[in-house]
Amino acid sequence: MDNQNFESIYQTYQNQIYRLCLGYFGGNSNLAKDACQEVFIKVWQNLGRFKGEAKISTWIYRIAVNTCINVLRKSKNKLQTISLKEEIAIVNEETPKTENQLQAMYACIAQLKPKDRTIILLVLDQKPYEDISSIMGISENNLRVIIHRIKDKLSKCVQL
């Protein structure tokens, strides 16, 4: 195993993957840290099998979204969505506006279905549609329709 190669991958993608996990688990940093760690353990375990058929970033993001859905599948509360009112309650006037907006975003993203949640997190991370299509296994045309719908939903949900 090429440890140097892994270290460079880890340095490049650690923050992005952690942010993805954080968004996926409603801002829960403990869950996000564990999931992020699991992602990179899988990256290390599978790196020898990477043949360069896809971009390395696409390949890593596939592992990340698959790991997140697996963590969610194993969790006891997989079919429950976080109560929006409770989450929004933590947003108050004393907190700076952007922080309020961010907290509202976490709460609203956590309300989305797992597939929509994954897609919108990739969009927020400014991944090109071509890459999202390859990560998700959804055609670009379908993806455009889905993304339009989720963007609309998220914008309406985050009300300040």
Place this chain on the structure above:
Amino acid sequence: MCTIMNFENLSQTWQNQHNNEPETKAKDLIEKAKQKTSEFKKGQIISISILSISFLVLIGFYIGVEAYQDFTKSLGLVLMIVMLFTRIALEIKSKYQLQNIDSTVDFQDFVARHKDYFKNRKWIHFVFTPLIYILYAVGFISMLPVFKENLSSGFFLYIQISGIVVFVALAVFIAYHIRKELQELHFLKKVLQG
């Protein structure tokens, strides 16, 4: 007053957030990954050992009590041995099928593979397990006259009571796991539907 946010603003906010990223170093992660790989290999060895030891113990018991001398009487014991071995083997095979699902495929494919896995598990839960359970019970019941003939009345009573307790406990344990896995299948179906 509520304001509906523009998506571009949201995207900007998302990009500008500052998180306390995990402090784990790449070297520590490599160590953890190596440890996990070694644990997986150890787990495989342990599983194979459990299977082999179970088989040897049961065969040893079969030979030890000279059950082969009266085949009709020992048929129940053979049935119990084969059923127990089959159930353990099925569970171990299933466990590795789940662990070996490729994490590097796209999301839809990954979820579909898990869904197929849990769908196949329904065969184990609703066809093989009840069949194995019934045949094991038949084997146990058919052995009761042999136990009565060869064991003290106290020990025979103990075998009867513990037998019933084991059957009930197993049924509860299996039902709990079936319910849990059906929930997982339901979840995966919902994910695929979008």
